[in-house]
Amino acid sequence: PFYPIPFGRRDSLTFANLSTTLANLPSPASNVTVLISVLGPKGLNFTDLVALSGGHTIGRSNCSSFQNRLYNSTTGISMQDSTLDQSFAKNLYLTCPTNTSVNTTNLDILTPNVFDNKYYVDLLNEQTLFTSDQSLYTDTRTRDIVKSFALNQSLFFQQFVLSMLKMGQLDV
Numbered sequence: 001p002f003y004p005i006p007f008g009r010r011d012s013l014t015f016a017n018l019s020t021t022l023a024n025l026p027s028p029a030s031n032v033t034v035l036i037s038v039l040g041p042k043g044l045n046f047t048d049l050v051a052l053s054g055g056h057t058i059g060r061s062n063c064s065s066f067q068n069r070l071y072n073s074t075t076g077i078s079m080q081d082s083t084l085d086q087s088f089a090k091n092l093y094l095t096c097p098t099n100t101s102v103n104t105t106n107l108d109i110l111t112p113n114v115f116d117n118k119y120y121v122d123l124l125n126e127q128t129l130f131t132s133d134q135s136l137y138t139d140t141r142t143r144d145i146v147k148s149f150a151l152n153q154s155l156f157f158q159q160f161v162l163s164m165l166k167m168g169q170l171d172v
Contacts (some may be wrong), residue, residue, distance in 0.1 A: 001157035002114075005167065028065045028130035032139035035132060042170050048163040050136050050145040054156055056128075057119035058112065060104045063096035071099035073156040083127040083134050092129075105129070117157075120150035 026038045035049055044052070069081035070092055075100040080089050088109070095105045106112035108119045109127055122128050123137040123146050136142045139158075149156035 003161040005163065006165070026130050026132060028061075028158040029068050030132045032142055033134040035135075042162070044167065044170075045054050046142050047145055047159060048166060050142050050149065051159040051163040052167060053133060053136055054117070054149065055138050055159055056107045056130070056133055057117070058115055059107045061129050062104050066092070066131075067096065067099050067101075068121055069129070069131060069134075070096060071092050073099075075101075076133040079114065081131070083126055083138055088127040089127075117149055120146050120156065139164075 028107050029098075030038075032046075036046065039049055068086050070076065070079070070089065072079040078093070082084075084092075092105070095101070095103050107129060108122055110118040110121060119128070119133075123133060125135065126137075128134050132151070137146045149159070
């Protein structure tokens with residue numbers, strides 16, 4: 001979706017450093033409770049969380065960001081997350097054959113180069129990389145929002161714009 005970016009912010013004259021970035025972004029292994037505990041105090045709600053996560057409809061990820069869904073973190077032995085589709089998991093194991101693989105893969109398997117609502121369809125099909133993404137569908141507090149965006153791209157676009165503008169006004 002297209003939207004105008006408001007002018008006037010004067011707080012971003014320097015780039016954020018790594019520690020500031022990591023302190024303000026939840027881990028891809030987070031669940032909805034952790035996500036909202038990080039984003040809620042900033043003024044973002046469940047709808048904002050689900051809409052902004054839709055940005056994962058484009059982009060790529062390193063295996064290290066989702067290895068917790070494929071391997072035991074202590075032993076490194078294959079141990080598939082129960083909320084991961086079997087055929088999707090098989091393909092992920094080909095991309096990430098060990099828990100130390102450095103390969104990358106698309107975040108959205110249906111339309112990886114198009115900004116659309118197919119990310120939410122991926123959620124319904126249990127075909128997403130991150131725990132943080134899949135938890136949006138498994139958690140009852142956000143499931144209906146995911147379903148509504150999966151069924152209605154215009155609704156997703158409308159809310160994405162509102163949530164992006166809201167996020168852009170944080171901590172000004």
